[in-house]
Amino acid sequence: MTKFKHILMLVAILAAFPAFAQEGEPKLPVPRFVSLRAGKVNVRTGPGLKYPVEWVYTRKGLPVEIVAEYEAWRKLRDWDGAEGWVHQSMLSGRRSVMILGASRAIRKDPGAESRIVARLDPGVMAELVACRETWCEVSVSGYEGWLERNGLFGVYPDEKIED
Secondary structure: OOHHHHHHHHHHHHHHHHHHHHHHOOOOOOOEEEEEOOOOEEEEOOOOOOOOEEEEEOOOOOEEEEEEEEOOEEEEEOOOOOEEEEEHHHEEOOOEEEEOOOOEEEEOOOOOOOOEEEEEOOOOEEEEEEEEOOEEEEEEOOEEEEEEOOOEEOOOOOOOEOO
């Protein structure tokens, strides 16, 4: 073979590789929790720019649940049950939780008898570090500790998360 044919063959192989890699990428489970990547995220009535913006999220890091996917679009459900479509570029795999219901105590260790580190009011968001059994480790505003899993939006009841 000539040098030119070798180059053409190499170009053909390299051109085919990205398509193969995309087809072979593992699918992430649906439903799953993610968070908002930006402080302003348009939520549309359908999966595409041709659909109107129904509302705008304005809280970066807000936990949302992906309930469906269509190409680069993700259908989300929030803590209130509202659903809409967002482009995947507006989402982050970084996990967070939001306090629902009453104020909650962050404890130094998992367990109701452990020392209270801080109290969080409903609507406060925290970075999710780990979850095991009925407790989740969180970080918020310089405080780190454990919250009981019930009353948190952003984690499933028996989901295990390793730190």
